[in-house]
Amino acid sequence: MTGPTAAANAGATRHRVVIIGAGFGGLFAARVLKNAPLSVTVIDRTNHHLFQPLLYQVATGILSEGDVAPPIRDVLRKYRNTEVLIGDVTTIDLERRTLNVVNLGEDLEVEYDSLIVAAGAGQSYFGHSDFSRWAPGMKSIDDALEIRGRIFGAFEMAERETDPAKRREWLTFVIVGGGPTGVEMAGQIAELSHRSLHRNFRHFDPATARVVLVDAGDALIPAFGKRLSGKALSGLHKLGVEVHLNSLVTNVDENGIDAKAPDGSTMHIEAQTKIWAAGVEASSLGKLLGDGSGAEVDRTGRVKVNPDLTLPGHPEVFLVGDMINLNKLPGVAEVAMQGGMHAARTIKHRVETGNPNLPAKAFHYRNLGDLATISRFQAVAHIGPIKVAGFVGWLLWMFVHLTFLTGFKNRVATVFNWFIAFVGRGRPQRTITRQQVLARSVLQQQDRQ
Numbered sequence: 001m002t003g004p005t006a007a008a009n010a011g012a013t014r015h016r017v018v019i020i021g022a023g024f025g026g027l028f029a030a031r032v033l034k035n036a037p038l039s040v041t042v043i044d045r046t047n048h049h050l051f052q053p054l055l056y057q058v059a060t061g062i063l064s065e066g067d068v069a070p071p072i073r074d075v076l077r078k079y080r081n082t083e084v085l086i087g088d089v090t091t092i093d094l095e096r097r098t099l100n101v102v103n104l105g106e107d108l109e110v111e112y113d114s115l116i117v118a119a120g121a122g123q124s125y126f127g128h129s130d131f132s133r134w135a136p137g138m139k140s141i142d143d144a145l146e147i148r149g150r151i152f153g154a155f156e157m158a159e160r161e162t163d164p165a166k167r168r169e170w171l172t173f174v175i176v177g178g179g180p181t182g183v184e185m186a187g188q189i190a191e192l193s194h195r196s197l198h199r200n201f202r203h204f205d206p207a208t209a210r211v212v213l214v215d216a217g218d219a220l221i222p223a224f225g226k227r228l229s230g231k232a233l234s235g236l237h238k239l240g241v242e243v244h245l246n247s248l249v250t251n252v253d254e255n256g257i258d259a260k261a262p263d264g265s266t267m268h269i270e271a272q273t274k275i276w277a278a279g280v281e282a283s284s285l286g287k288l289l290g291d292g293s294g295a296e297v298d299r300t301g302r303v304k305v306n307p308d309l310t311l312p313g314h315p316e317v318f319l320v321g322d323m324i325n326l327n328k329l330p331g332v333a334e335v336a337m338q339g340g341m342h343a344a345r346t347i348k349h350r351v352e353t354g355n356p357n358l359p360a361k362a363f364h365y366r367n368l369g370d371l372a373t374i375s376r377f378q379a380v381a382h383i384g385p386i387k388v389a390g391f392v393g394w395l396l397w398m399f400v401h402l403t404f405l406t407g408f409k410n411r412v413a414t415v416f417n418w419f420i421a422f423v424g425r426g427r428p429q430r431t432i433t434r435q436q437v438l439a440r441s442v443l444q445q446q447d448r449q
């Protein structure tokens with residue numbers, strides 16, 4: 001056992017709960033446990049809780065990274081039984097009930113009595129990880145800032161480019177993936193070029209930018225149903241977005257993308273800026289837990305958990321959120337939040353009754369609805385029997401996102417930035433740096449050496 005945090009955790013006399021991940025699942029679990037007579041350690045590799053649904057607004061200059069990513073320590077500061085450990089969980093020993101955390105180059109071992117694993121998911125390139133070099137995904141603050149750098153950087157390159165064909169390439173933006181993130185990104189880039197950047201350049205008109213959305217399926221946001229999917233398509237068309245459905249992306253390189261239709265015909269689009277919003281893959285901790293317990297892990301890395309969210313054979317280990325495969329539950333924030341609360345309530349109940357083997361109740365998910373924006377004042381919302389599109393959908397979208405955004409200061413800053421971007425025509429967060437765009441490639445190169 002090394003390190004002060006590990007020593008504190010080992011010396012605790014109370015029941016020790018360790019939560020891996022301070023995303024939606026982890027944070028809502030910690031909230032349930034905050035007044036319980038136990039000691040909680042929340043471990044995350046980043047120092048912030050990330051509100052992923054608004055990441056695309058960081059990428060398109062509407063919000064700052066701080067608006068959507070409050071520090072975990074600050075969010076949990078009033079939870080007196082809870083400590084925060086920043087570090088990467090690398091291994092979990094289910095027999096010894098310990099895990100290893102790499103913290104600023106130091107290896108720590110942390111013990112637990114109950115474990116909640118809420119490590120979420122990363123981007124999947126469906127076996128083509130080489131695409132990531134040219135088409136960053138949208139999963140972290142680093143991703144969003146890199147994409148922001150690429151988008152605004154492309155307009156800068158177009159301004160100094162004299163060859164019309166090359167300028168066209170700089171002014172072409174391809175988004176791969178027609179789910180909510182892809183639709184939101186496409187709508188925002190179109191709005192940026194038509195509205196926000198008006199009169200910002202002298203050698204070209206930003207409104208001539210070409211925004212292309214490509215998806216292998218036959219509908220956008222299929223989970224919203226046919227009517228709302230159609231509304232999203234017509235909304236994007238009105239914004240001038242070119243949508244290619246039934247187009248499977250087969251190659252992404254420096255200069256563009258290739259896609260194939262079901263009839264075998266191919267399409268090539270020359271574009272300097274490509275954004276990947278297509279697939280997800282659960283945290284590698286899922287495979288680790290599958291290997292350690294014998295639990296089944298599906299091809300996207302999600303673990304088949306018991307109906308009560310426990311790991312088969314390990315009633316003291318819970319998995320929640322994007323890492324689970326249970327009853328076809330979708331990878332959305334509500335599933336993670338409700339799962340985190342369910343796991344925490346079970347642990348709390350066991351501790352309060354003094355019966356660590358108390359069987360847990362099955363997890364029942366209440367679907368509170370789906371929302372996606374298309375542009376300012378336009379969104380689609382599917383809440384219970386209600387299906388709305390347009391301004392009413394947008395008001396609902398705004399209300400729900402503000403409600404779930406963590407922290408009063410973040411809500412105020414977000415409303416202020418929305419006011420500038422949606423009522424005015426500005427993009428308040430357009431700062432970009434060369435490092436944001438280049439750092440990932442350099443780090444990847446370093447890792448390979």
Ligand SMILES: Cc1cc2nc3c(=O)[nH]c(=O)nc-3n(C[C@H](O)[C@H](O)[C@H](O)COP(=O)(O)OP(=O)(O)OC[C@H]3O[C@@H](n4cnc5c(N)ncnc54)[C@H](O)[C@@H]3O)c2cc1C
Nearest residue numbers: 021023024025045052053089119120321322331332333336
């Ligand atoms: C761009 C985007 C837009 C989205 N929009 C919506 C939306 O509009 N509505 C909706 O409901 N859902 C949306 N989602 C999905 C939603 O964000 C996820 O379903 C939700 O975040 C899952 O919560 P989670 O707790 O499982 O994981 P996350 O919220 O991803 O949290 C996982 C945490 O674990 C940490 N972590 C991971 N691995 C380790 C490790 N080895 N060691 C330490 N820490 C680790 C991560 O740093 C992270 O903080 C969106 C997702 C994305 C990416």
